[in-house]
Amino acid sequence: xxxxxxxxxxxxxxxxxxxxxxxxxxxxxxxxxxxxxxxxxxxxxxxxxxxxxxxxxxxxxxxxxxxxxxxxxxxxxxxxxxxxxx
Amino acid sequence: xxxxxxxxxxxxxxxxxxxxxxxxxxxxxxxxxxxxxxxxxxxxxxxxxxxxxxxxxxxxxxxxxxxxxxxxxxxxxxxxxxxxxxxxxxxxxxxxxxxxxxxxxxxxxxxxxxxxxxxxxxxxxxxxxxxxxxxxxxxxxxxxxxxxxxxxxxxxxxxxxxxxxxxxxxxxxxxxxxxxxxxxxxxx
Numbered sequence: 001x002x003x004x005x006x007x008x009x010x011x012x013x014x015x016x017x018x019x020x021x022x023x024x025x026x027x028x029x030x031x032x033x034x035x036x037x038x039x040x041x042x043x044x045x046x047x048x049x050x051x052x053x054x055x056x057x058x059x060x061x062x063x064x065x066x067x068x069x070x071x072x073x074x075x076x077x078x079x080x081x082x083x084x085x086x
Numbered sequence: 087x088x089x090x091x092x093x094x095x096x097x098x099x100x101x102x103x104x105x106x107x108x109x110x111x112x113x114x115x116x117x118x119x120x121x122x123x124x125x126x127x128x129x130x131x132x133x134x135x136x137x138x139x140x141x142x143x144x145x146x147x148x149x150x151x152x153x154x155x156x157x158x159x160x161x162x163x164x165x166x167x168x169x170x171x172x173x174x175x176x177x178x179x180x181x182x183x184x185x186x187x188x189x190x191x192x193x194x195x196x197x198x199x200x201x202x203x204x205x206x207x208x209x210x211x212x213x214x215x216x217x218x219x220x221x222x223x224x225x226x227x228x229x230x231x232x233x234x235x236x237x238x239x240x241x242x243x244x245x246x247x248x249x250x251x252x253x254x255x256x257x258x259x260x261x262x263x264x265x266x267x268x269x270x271x272x273x274x
Contacts, residue, residue, distance in 0.1 A: 024136050045264045050261065055095045056094075058090065077119060081116075084123060
């Protein structure tokens with residue numbers, strides 16, 4: 001039961017974060033701070049999916065580095081590209 | 087370091103496949119961001135022509151599909167076979183609705199003559215979302231195969247690697263969309 005409750009909590013958090021992303025888009029907010037906020041939201045969502053849904057909590061360090069590294073490198077590259085073109 | 091290192095859920099080969107897929111998407115995302123640097127005005131202008139509502143609904147559908155997939159893995163570990171395939175079918179319903187909505191989105195663009203050669207923004211929007219769309223369909227085919235196998239009694243609390251492998255692939259499809267949605271539809 002405990003695991004199921006945690007899954008529901010993660011699902012709800014992901015839904016709320018999606019709605020916050022949509023809201024920022026709805027009002028057409030732009031600028032470096034908004035880009036940072038949107039990508040930070042994407043990172044949090046990604047970490048929740050990798051850790052809780054994909055069940056990579058406790059697996060070898062190599063796989064953690066590969067998966068979280070994928071997420072962080074993409075978001076960093078996007079932040080740099082968008083900040084440079086502001 | 088007191089905890090023992092856990093093995094990857096599912097088959098190891100699926101993880102190699104998942105990482106290869108993630109790498110391809112990563113390259114695609116970074117190229118999008120770099121090309122946009124030279125065409126900021128155009129990308130910002132045409133981004134506004136996209137339907138953010140359907141994009142957000144589709145995000146919720148993929149996340150909810152993933153939720154059902156997690157539950158299916160959770161219950162098969164408790165030997166609840168019937169519940170397992172029921173959750174997998176619910177995940178498939180989420181996938182089907184995603185495909186219908188995304189097809190409608192593509193139809194709306196193609197019907198007004200928008201294609202891969204319209205401009206650089208649409209080239210990225212169409213190719214990236216189509217590429218992801220085919221992954222959703224593949225993910226659904228995998229989930230359907232697992233659901234049918236589960237219904238036939240091929241999985242139980244001692245044998246659920248297949249369920250975990252399919253679940254991991256589906257989560258990968260979800261993970262990619264988590265970046266794709268803000269990148270293509272929202273960030274400007």
